[in-house]
Amino acid sequence: MHQITNSPRDLSEIPRIANISFQPLAPNYPLLSALESLIFWLIPTIALFGIKIFKPQAEIPQLVFFVFPVITILSVVISFLGAKAKGFVLREKDILYKQGLFWQKQTGVSFKRIQHIDISNGPMERKFGLSTIKFFTAGGALADLKISGLTTEDAQKLRSFILEKIGLVEDGE
Amino acid sequence: MASEQQNIAFEASQGDWKRLSPISILFFLSKVVTHLIKDALPGLAPLIVIIANADNKVWLTGLILTGLGILILSSAVLQFWFYRFNVQENKILINEGVFKKKQRILGFERIQNINIIQPFYFKLFSLVTLQLETAGSKGNEADLAGISRELAEEIKQTVLTIKSQTVENEETLDEQQEEETNLLAICDLKHLIQYGVTSNGxxxxxxxxxxxxxxxxxxxxxxxxxxxxxxxxxxxxxxxxxxxxxxxxxxxxxxxxxxxxxxxxxxxxxYNYELTLKDNTLKRHSGFLSTHEESAKLTKIQAFVIQTNFVGKWLSVENVVLKQASGQTNQQSAKAGLFVIPTRTKIQSKELLNKCLEFDDSLSKAELISRRYILKNSLIWSIIPIGVCSVLYFAHESYLALLPMILSPVLAAIFYQRWKNFRYQIGRNFGVFRSGFFGYKKIYFPLFKAQRVIISQSLLQKRAGLANLTVFLASERVSIPYIPMSVATDWFDRISVQVESTNKNWF
Structure with missing residues (x-):
């Protein structure tokens, strides 16, 4: 039997999320994010100019040549700033994650509710030494929390930290 | 794990392989026929073409139908012949399959739901179907069709005792306190007719x-x-x-x-609906042609939903749905996971809520969401008609082109009606969210059952100090739009405290 503690608490002692400072992700993550979005938009843009150069007779409206580079630049800037705006906090019993530039979102998942944890990294992420960690909960696919842009070392540390916590909880019961 | 403790003597000797009753051929027959209709009907189309082009249509049709009949019958008989099961101390083994052999082991401690169903063709022979569902992957469930009711009950009891041993001590204490069967709800014909009118059936x-x-x-x-x-x-x-x-x-x-x-x-x-509560397990018994019997542990309920449409509002009746965890199991069991209690009055559904979820009435006053909800949604949805208008206007330069603009006030009226129906309340242990248009839907959920919480806000919302709150439960998600940021963070904190301080399992 484990001991149940239930000491009385003052309402002001209850942890609040309103005054928490978030920890930013890896310093090179904004760069990776910008690069990824650059590559994503560069492919259609290059294809477009390629058509223009090799098949001059193709009729493409002038506007398109203007729109694509603008979208590319905008999305690169937004990705960069968006990555900068992301952050997380590891608390004693849960993990909080915030994201969003225009639509801001704060997510909280208690360690108690995590079913399992995945770490993945794509080729680009590996070059940067970064990883994506994903926490699965029982609320269906929409309820999974994904955090990109952690250094691989941090992601692994985070995973073992939380797994240990979950393990401790299970032993206690 | 805990299985070492389960040294209870079990009557059935180990390694005793049994067959289902021969009557279960009827079950396999219905399975083959539904399978045929669902999956193989297009494949039968060429046969119809052949029949249509033949000289002697009657003879050929007879031949094909007989052939098909023999095929279906022999397939059902063979499936019955190769289906064997073996009930052991803490698991059940099932071997089936004619060409593709399938061997399954269902551990009793992993079984989530046990249902006893009596299809009409079993009624005459007093046989039943025992449905076993596990929480694991899809397809890992079993139908023991055509066994005696006694055997079904025996297996059910074994599974329930083994399961209750693995649950925390705290809970078994509760169970001992409430030994007697407690009748929660029955439905007569009038109730069912009202349910037919007030549900979205x-x-x-x-x-x-x-x-x-x-x-x-x-x-x-x-x-x-x-x-x-x-x-x-x-x-x-x-x-x-x-x-x-x-x-x-x-x-x-x-x-x-x-x-x-x-x-x-x-x-x-x-038909003949009866809901009882015993040992913290809900049991439902109902059905006209086929009798269904389903059971669910109270602890599995994730949310308590009360809903009705405008007719129900007028008749002052509501329908209750107890939501269980979905997601990990397949679609069918997700549907079966719905525990519907038809046609309750307001007082009756409150009573059910107290009995099922130990609801404490410490709720705050019901609050409306911000009026900005109407403005934002009507404007966003008006973008389409306004766009259409301007295109039409530039193309035709006629005032008739401005006709789609009428949609905007209609939209505003719609969102006003929706806004008027939103309510949220929070208590020490519970959250309540109500939404609706002509009718309403109220979700009551224990705060500690939350899986994950999201607070989101757009820049405009941020300036107005508003936010949207989304609580993910294992059964569904509850989204409350346009509430003050301070309220959203308050919910977040309260949920966190409940999740951490409650030692009960969420499932």
Whole structure:
């Protein structure tokens, strides 16, 4: 039997999320994010100019040549700033994650509710030494929390930290 | 794990392989036929072509039907012959399959739901079907069709005792306190008719007739004929007026058909409805042709939903749905996971809530969400009609082009009505969210059952100090739009505290 503690608490002692400072992700993550979005938009843009150069007779409206580079630049800037705006906090019993530039979102998942944890990294992420960690909960696919842009070392540390916590909880019961 | 403690003597000797009752051939027969209709019907189309082109149609049709019949029958018999099961101390082994052998082991401690069903063709022989569902991957469940009721009950008891041993001590204490069976709800015919009218079963009728919609043209042309329609229009007064009359009559017939379908469906499904509570387990017994018996642990309930439509509001009755965890199991069991309690009065559903979820009435006052919800949604949805208007206006330069603008006030009225129906309340252990348009839907959920919480806000919302709150439960998500940021963070903190401080399992 484990001991149940239930000491009385003052309402002001209850942890609040309103005054928490978030920890930013890896310093090179904004760069990776910008690069990824650059590559994503560069492919259609290059294809477009390629058509223009090799098949001059193709009729493409002038506007398109203007729109694509603008979208590319905008999305690169937004990705960069968006990555900068992301952050997380590891608390004693849960993990909080915030994201969003225009639509801001704060997510909280208690360690108690995590079913399992995945770490993945794509080729680009590996070059940067970064990883994506994903926490699965029982609320269906929409309820999974994904955090990109952690250094691989941090992601692994985070995973073992939380797994240990979950393990401790299970032993206690 | 805990299985070491389970040294209870079990009557059935190990390694005793049993067959189902031969009557279960009927079950396999119905399975083969449904399988055939669902998956293989297009494959049978060439046969019809062959029949249509043959000289002696009657003879060939007879031949093909007999062949098909023999094939179906032998397939059912073979499936029965190769189906064997072996009930052991803490697991059940099932071997089945004619060509593709399948061996399954269901550990009793992993079984989530046990249902006893009696299809009408088993009633005469007093046999039942025992459905075992596990929480694991899809397809890892079993139907023991055609076993005696005694054996089914015996297996059920074994599973329930093994399961209750693995649950925390705290909970078994509770169970001992409440030994006697507690009748929670029954439904008579009047209740079921009201349920048919107040649930959305009506729309199943549309799903039901959808496949026939494609044939509508043909039916109109061949069966009814243009002349007859014209004659009816004439009879109703002729011209436009007659046409309108006909349309109204057709519409009313459709509504009536939907209602009838819904009511009949409710009666077939919930006839003789009885809900009991024993040992913290809910048991439901109902059905007209086939008797269904389902059970669920109280701890598995994730949310308590009370809903009704405008008719129900007028009759002051509501329908209760107990939501269980979905997601990890397949679609079918997710549907079975719904525990419907038809036609309750407000007081009755409150009582059920108290009994099922130990609801404490410490709720705050019900609050409305911010009025900005109306503004934002009407504006966003008006973008389309306004866009259409401007394009039309530039193309035609006629004021008639501004007609779609009428949609904007309509949209505003719609969102006003929706806004008026939103309510949220929070208590020490519970959250409540109500939404609706003509009717309403109220979700009560224990705060500690939350899986994950999201607070989101757009820049405009941020400036107004507003936010949207989304609580993910294992059964569904609850989204509360346009509440003050301070309220959203308060919910977040309260949920966190409840999740961390409650030692009960969420499932």
């Amino acid at each position: 009506m729309f199943w009728f549309l799903v039901f007739i959808a496949p026939f919609m494609g044939m509508l043209d043909e039916i109109l042309e061949k069966w009814i004929g243009e002349e007859n329609i014209k004659a009816v229009v004439e009879y109703l007064g002729g011209g436009v007026q007659g046409g309108i009359f006909l349309a109204v009559i057709v519409f009313l017939t459709l509504i009536f058909g939907m209602l009838l379908f819904s009511i009949l469906g409710a009666i077939v499904r919930y």
